[in-house]
Amino acid sequence: MRFGVLCALFGALALASLAGPVVDAGATSVQGTLIQRENQKPVVETKDRKRITLEGDESTLHVLHDKRLAGVMLDAKGHFLAADRFQVEPFHTRALHVVKNGKRLAVTYWCDVCSIRSYEPGPCWCCQRETDLDLRELKE
Numbered sequence: 001m002r003f004g005v006l007c008a009l010f011g012a013l014a015l016a017s018l019a020g021p022v023v024d025a026g027a028t029s030v031q032g033t034l035i036q037r038e039n040q041k042p043v044v045e046t047k048d049r050k051r052i053t054l055e056g057d058e059s060t061l062h063v064l065h066d067k068r069l070a071g072v073m074l075d076a077k078g079h080f081l082a083a084d085r086f087q088v089e090p091f092h093t094r095a096l097h098v099v100k101n102g103k104r105l106a107v108t109y110w111c112d113v114c115s116i117r118s119y120e121p122g123p124c125w126c127c128q129r130e131t132d133l134d135l136r137e138l139k140e
C-alpha cells in the first residue's frame with residue numbers, strides 16, 4: 001500500500017521534471033525572522049523553523065545586513081533557487097518589507113536634519129549624518 005503511494009509520488013515528480021525548465025514560476029515570497037551573522041549571507045528562519053539563505057543585489061544585501069534589522073519579521077519577494085536558497089527581487093522593485101503587528105512596513109532611512117528619505121542604510125547624501133531607520137506603513 002505504502003509502496004504504491006511512493007510510486008505515485010515519484011511518478012508525479014518525474015512528470016514535473018519532464019515538463020522542462022520553467023522560465024519564471026512567478027514571484028513568491030518568504031516570511032521569517034531575519035538572522036544576521038558575521039561575514040555570512042543573511043538568513044530567514046520561517047515559522048516552521050526552516051532556514052533559508054537570502055541572495056540579492058548589492059543594495060538588497062546592504063539593507064539585510066543593517067544591524068538594526070536583526071531579528072525582525074522579514075517579508076521578501078523573489079523566487080527559490082533551491083529549497084534553502086531564495087533570490088530576492090531587484091532592490092528597485094522594493095521587495096523587502098518588515099512585518100509588525102500584522103502590517104507590512106517599508107524599510108526606509110530618514111535624515112532629520114535635511115528631511116531626506118533614502119532606502120539604504122548609511123550617511124545622508126546631503127549632510128553625511130547617519131540616517132535613522134524609519135519603518136513606514138504602506139498606504140494600500
Ligand SMILES: [Zn+2]
Binds near residue numbers: 111113124125
Ligand atoms: Zn542630511
